[in-house]
Every structure is written in C-alpha cells, then in structure tokens.
Amino acid sequence: MNGRFAISMHILTLLAKANGEWLTSEFIAGSININPVLVRKEISNLRNRGLVVSREGKNGGSALAKPASQIQVSDVFLATRQGPFLGSSRNTPNPACPVGRQINKHLDNLYQEAEVALIQKLGDSTLDEFSRRFD
Amino acid sequence: MNGRFAISMHILTLLAKANGEWLTSEFIAGSININPVLVRKEISNLRNRGLVVSREGKNGGSALAKPASQIQVSDVFLATRQGPFLGSSRNTPNPACPVGRQINKHLDNLYQEAEVALIQKLGDSTLDEFSRRFD
DNA sequence: AATATTGTAATAAAATTTGTTACAGTTTTG
DNA sequence: CAAAACTGTAACAAATTTTATTACAATATT
Numbered sequence A, B: 001m002n003g004r005f006a007i008s009m010h011i012l013t014l015l016a017k018a019n020g021e022w023l024t025s026e027f028i029a030g031s032i033n034i035n036p037v038l039v040r041k042e043i044s045n046l047r048n049r050g051l052v053v054s055r056e057g058k059n060g061g062s063a064l065a066k067p068a069s070q071i072q073v074s075d076v077f078l079a080t081r082q083g084p085f086l087g088s089s090r091n092t093p094n095p096a097c098p099v100g101r102q103i104n105k106h107l108d109n110l111y112q113e114a115e116v117a118l119i120q121k122l123g124d125s126t127l128d129e130f131s132r133r134f135d
Numbered sequence C: 001a002a003t004a005t006t007g008t009a010a011t012a013a014a015a016t017t018t019g020t021t022a023c024a025g026t027t028t029t030g
Numbered sequence D: 001c002a003a004a005a006c007t008g009t010a011a012c013a014a015a016t017t018t019t020a021t022t023a024c025a026a027t028a029t030t
Helices: A003-016 A025-032 A036-048 A073-080 A098-123 A127-132 B003-016 B025-032 B036-048 B073-080 B098-122 B127-132
Strands: A052-055 A061-064 B052-055 B061-064
Touching: A003 A025, A003 A036, A003 A052, A003 A061, A003 A073, A003 A127, A003 B098, A025 A036, A025 A061, A025 B098, A036 A052, A036 A073, A073 A098, A073 A127, A098 B003, A098 B025, A098 B098, B003 B025, B003 B036, B003 B052, B003 B061, B003 B073, B003 B127, B025 B036, B025 B061, B036 B052, B036 B073, B073 B098, B073 B127
Parallel strands: none
Antiparallel strands: A052 A061, B052 B061
C-alpha cells in the first residue's frame, strides 16, 4: 500500500465516526495534517468508487455512501492501489536473454497471486470493525 | 513490493539457472538492462541475507549460497522490503484528534496482519519452482 | 605486472509523490 | 440578489525517493 491508502482509511474512519454529519475537507485535513486539496482529491477517488458522497456549497462536505459495515478494507485497498500493486516491473529487460525475455510475465503472475491473497485477507475486515478499534 | 524485489528475483533466477557458474555483475546487468553497480548493491543485500555468495578478483562473480529449492520467494520479499511494507504512514496526524492520535497504531496493526498473510502466500513457492517456469 | 572483477562512497539525474495556489462552480442564508 | 462557505479541478512547485553514473580502492588470476 501507499500513502494514499493511509489517507483514505483516515478519511473513511472520520466519516464512519461522524454519525451522519457532513465533514468538510478542511476539517478532515486538520486531522490528517495535510493540505485540504489532497483530501478533496482522495475523496474524489473514493466517490468514484461509490464509497463516499459529497455535496457542494455552503454546509457542504462528505459522508459515507453506505454503512461502514458494508465497506471492506479491501475496497479501500483496491480504490487506492496504483498499477500492479507490488511496484510493478518497470524494467525493460534484455529480450535476447531467455530470463530477461520472460521475467516480467512470471513476476506479474506472482504479483497477482500475492495480491489475491492480500485482498482476501483485507476482505475479512470492514471499516466498521476498524473504526471501532479507536477509543 | 518494489523495484528491488523484481531486480532480486531476476538476479536469483539467473543464478539458479547458471548451474554453478559464477556470473558477473556486468552479465547480470545486461540481462536486467540496468547499471552493474545497482546489481552489485542488490547482490550485497542478498549476500547479507545469506542467499548469495560472491568472490572478488578476476573470474569473480556470484552464485547461490544454497540450492534454489531452499530459497523461498518470501525470503526475497523480506530481503528487499523497506520499512513497513505498505508505504507506511509518514503522516503526522493531529494528536488533538481522537482519530488522528491513534490512526497510525491501528494502520500498523493492519499492515502487519496483511504482511503476515502475504508472506505466508509467498512462502509457498521456492526459487526453484519459479525458475522452472522459464522455457 | 597486467587484467578482470567486486565493494562502496559520493554524486547526479530522473521519476514519483506530495503540497500549493488559484479560481470557477455550487449551495445556503441574510 | 449578494455574501459566505464549500467543493472540484487544473496547473504548477517542492520535496522525496528511486535509479543511474562516476570513480576508485581492494582482491584475485594469469
């Protein structure tokens, strides 16, 4: 995972504990201690994924699109992962070498297997469970 | 995983298929298509992990420190991972906020659980198996 | 002694991530 | 309707991380 996963989990945890209140990006940014624009960018992504809803204008803000018990941690992982998860092979190995020619294909297979296992694991827990861990 | 995992897997696959030959960093770099110094750095790391042995001087190079069947993919993962695997929380959230104060602790727990699942999965396969996938 | 090679430090370049500024568009409220 | 409080997003800047390069000392072989 990357920093975006942490930011998204933080946002979603705040929303889960907000009890129907619409939180502003500025308030959320104050808790995470980052710039409100970054929060809005992440929320935009979560909204596209159907996890969050927002409203513009005065008294605007964001809220969960569905109960926290229906949001799995794996949903957040999938929403924030970029590309093939495990750093992907951005090498362009030598095609004249038998290993170089095939390594990316085999690594991609490996990554995918690993990712499936990880998603399964993260699918076990929900945002509701996660947010209840806080005092 | 990161680019270093891919590089290390590439190096180890070449060594596994080298049949006792000592491969030079230049040869390996040619297959991966990166700078030989990077190869030597990665090999240095793998050597510290007990996966590879090297010898200096003319006709020097590197070889596996043990049979490929005794090297698990999870060993490579552990050798190349940097820090808390999933991008770690380098945010410094607001300690005045109940969520901000505890989020890193709970995320770390989550990361660790996920990492255990991943390592278990990667522990299922060995370098030997991986290298046999190549034609 | 000449050659081939590793080991490693120092530095530079490139890529990625994170942060900032700016401002148009949308609601609410007086 | 105008002011205020927001979101949405683009464009740009700064910081960080990753990857590459240069340089050279140390080690073996021939």
